[in-house]
Amino acid sequence: MGTGDYELLWxxxxxxxxxxxxxxxxxxxxxxxxxxxxxxGLQKVSMKHLAERLGSGVMSLYxxxxxxxxxxxxxxxxxxxGPPPIPEADHWREIxxxxxxxxxxxxxxxxxxxxxxxxxxxxGPGEATWVDAVIGRLTAVGMPIELALISVLTVDCFxxxxxxxxxAGDSGEAEFFQFLADPAMRARFPNLALLTQPGAATDVAxxxxxxxxxxxxxxxxxxxxxxSA
Amino acid sequence: MGTGDYELLWxxxxxxxxxxxxxxxxxxxxxxxxxxxxxxGLQKVSMKHLAERLGSGVMSLYxxxxxxxxxxxxxxxxxxxGPPPIPEADHWREIxxxxxxxxxxxxxxxxxxxxxxxxxxxxGPGEATWVDAVIGRLTAVGMPIELALISVLTVDCFxxxxxxxxxAGDSGEAEFFQFLADPAMRARFPNLALLTQPGAATDVAxxxxxxxxxxxxxxxxxxxxxxSA
DNA sequence: ACTGCGATGCGTATGCGATACGCTAATTAG
DNA sequence: CTAATTAGCGTATCGCATACGCATCGCAGT
Numbered sequence: 001m002g003t004g005d006y007e008l009l010w011x012x013x014x015x016x017x018x019x020x021x022x023x024x025x026x027x028x029x030x031x032x033x034x035x036x037x038x039x040x041g042l043q044k045v046s047m048k049h050l051a052e053r054l055g056s057g058v059m060s061l062y063x064x065x066x067x068x069x070x071x072x073x074x075x076x077x078x079x080x081x082g083p084p085p086i087p088e089a090d091h092w093r094e095i096x097x098x099x100x101x102x103x104x105x106x107x108x109x110x111x112x113x114x115x116x117x118x119x120x121x122x123x124g125p126g127e128a129t130w131v132d133a134v135i136g137r138l139t140a141v142g143m144p145i146e147l148a149l150i151s152v153l154t155v156d157c158f159x160x161x162x163x164x165x166x167x168a169g170d171s172g173e174a175e176f177f178q179f180l181a182d183p184a185m186r187a188r189f190p191n192l193a194l195l196t197q198p199g200a201a202t203d204v205a206x207x208x209x210x211x212x213x214x215x216x217x218x219x220x221x222x223x224x225x226x227x228s229a
Numbered sequence: 230m231g232t233g234d235y236e237l238l239w240x241x242x243x244x245x246x247x248x249x250x251x252x253x254x255x256x257x258x259x260x261x262x263x264x265x266x267x268x269x270g271l272q273k274v275s276m277k278h279l280a281e282r283l284g285s286g287v288m289s290l291y292x293x294x295x296x297x298x299x300x301x302x303x304x305x306x307x308x309x310x311g312p313p314p315i316p317e318a319d320h321w322r323e324i325x326x327x328x329x330x331x332x333x334x335x336x337x338x339x340x341x342x343x344x345x346x347x348x349x350x351x352x353g354p355g356e357a358t359w360v361d362a363v364i365g366r367l368t369a370v371g372m373p374i375e376l377a378l379i380s381v382l383t384v385d386c387f388x389x390x391x392x393x394x395x396x397a398g399d400s401g402e403a404e405f406f407q408f409l410a411d412p413a414m415r416a417r418f419p420n421l422a423l424l425t426q427p428g429a430a431t432d433v434a435x436x437x438x439x440x441x442x443x444x445x446x447x448x449x450x451x452x453x454x455x456x457s458a
Numbered sequence: 459a460c461t462g463c464g465a466t467g468c469g470t471a472t473g474c475g476a477t478a479c480g481c482t483a484a485t486t487a488g
Numbered sequence: 489c490t491a492a493t494t495a496g497c498g499t500a501t502c503g504c505a506t507a508c509g510c511a512t513c514g515c516a517g518t
Binding site: 459460461462463464465466467468469470471472473474475476477478479480481482483484485486487488 | 489490491492493494495496497498499500501502503504505506507508509510511512513514515516517518
C-alpha cells in the first residue's frame with residue numbers, strides 16, 4: 001500500500017471514445033460499496049456481494065478498480081467529496097471546534113471509516129481538499145499557517161481516538177466495565193471499582209467524554225497561543 | 230464481537246488433571262502469534278503459518294483459542310501484561326506525560342496493535358490492570374478520581390490518533406504531500422502548497438507533532454484544573 | 459498393571475473471498 | 489465493412505478459516 005496508492009487516488013480516470021462504452025463506472029462502484037458498508041458494515045463489502053448489487057459480474061469490477069484494498073481507499077476518500085465542516089465563525093476556536101465535531105459526525109455516520117482512517121494510507125484528493133479548506137479558513141482569521149496545520153492534526157488525532165468508544169455501542173460504560181460485577185475483580189482493580197460505585201459521577205463524565213476532551217485540546221492550543229504571543 | 234469476547238478474555242483457562250496433558254497452551258500460541266506480528270505484520274499471522282512455527286497441526290490451535298479473531302484480541306491484551314508505563318513522579322502532569330509516551334512506545338514497538346486498539350472490543354485484564362494503575366497513581370498525587378479517568382481517556386485518544394502517521398513511515402511528510410509536486414495541484418490546494426514551500430518550518434512541526442500535541446492536551450487539562458479550583 | 463474416560467492432536471473436507479486469464483461482445487475510426 | 493479497441497464476465501485457482509471425526513495419550517479408579 002502506501003506508495004502505490006498514489007496513482008490510484010490521484011490518477012485520472014480515462015474515458016476513451018473508442019471501444020465498447022462502459023456501463024459500470026468507478027463512481028458507481030464506489031458509491032454502491034459505501035452504501036453496503038454504511039448499512040451492513042465494511043466486512044460485508046465483498047466483490048461478489050457488490051457485483052450482485054450492481055447487477056454485474058464479479059470480474060467486471062476489476063475493469064474500474066485495481067482491487068479490493070484500493071476500492072476501500074477510494075470509498076474513504078469519497079467521503080470527503082462534499083463541503084468540509086467549517087462553521088461560519090471568525091474565531092479559530094470555534095472553527096476548530098466545528099471542524100472536530102464535523103469529523104466526529106463523519107465517523108459516526110460511517111463507522112467503517114475509522115478503521116480505514118487509522119490504517120496506513122496516503123492522502124487523497126478529498127481529504128486534501130478538506131484540510132486545505134480548514135487551514136485556509138484558520139489563516140484567514142489570523143492564525144499562522146504552521147500552527148494551523150499542526151492544530152488541525154492535533155484535533156484530528158484526538159477525534160479519531162475519541163470516536164472509537166462511541167462506535168463500540170451506546171451502552172458504553174456498562175459493557176466496558178462488565179467484569180467489575182465480580183467482587184473478586186473489584187478487589188483486583190480497586191480504582192476502577194471506585195468509579196463504578198453508586199454515586200460516582202462517571203456516567204456524566206463518560207457521556208460527555210468527547211466534548212470534554214475536545215475543549216481540553218482547544219484550551220491547550222489557546223494557552224500555547226497566549227504564551228507564544 | 231463486543232459482547233461475546235467477555236468469556237474469552239476474562240474466563241479462566243481450565244487445566245484439567247484428567248485426560249491427555251496439553252502440549253500446546255494458549256500462552257504459547259499467543260506469544261508466538263505476537264512474535265510473527267511483530268516481525269512480519271498482523272497480516273502474516275495465519276493459523277497455518279502459526280501452526281508451522283509451533284510445530285503443530287493447524288486444527289490443534291483451536292483446542293486453545295476459539296478462533297482467529299479472538300486470538301488477535303488475546304494478543305493485544307497480552308501486550309499489557311508487564312508493568313504499566315508510570316513514571317516515578319509526584320505531579321499529575323509528569324505522570325500523564327510518561328503514560329502517554331509509554332503508550333506511544335507500545336504502539337511503535339507493536340505497530341499491528343493500533344488497528345486492534347481502534348477496533349470495537351471490550352477491555353481485557355491487561356488493559357484493566359494498566360488503567361487501574363495509572364488512575365491509582367493519579368489519585369495518590371491528589372487528582373480527583375473522575376478527572377483522573379477522563380484525563381487518561383483523553384490522553385489515550387490523542388496518542389492513538391497521533392501514532393498512526395508515525396507508523397506510516399519515517400519519511401512522513403514527503404510522501405504525505407507527494408501530489409504537491411504537480412504545479413496544478415499547488416494551485417488547487419494553495420494553503421497546503423504554502424506549507425511545502427522552501428523555508429516553511431513545517432518539518433519541525435511535523436517531526437515534533439506528537440510532543441507538541443501531547444503538551445497541548447496536558448495544557449488543556451491543566452487549565453481545566455486551575456479553572457475548577 | 460489394567461481399563462476406560464476425558465482431553466488433546468490433527469488430517470480431511472468445506473466454503474468463501476479475491477483475483478488471474480482469456481474469450482466474447484459492443485462500438486467506432488478509417 | 490473491417491480492424492482496432494475496450495468493456496463484460498465465466499471459469500479456474502489459490503489462500504485462509506474452520507467444522508467434523510478419528511486416533512492418541514495418560515491419569516483415575518479398580
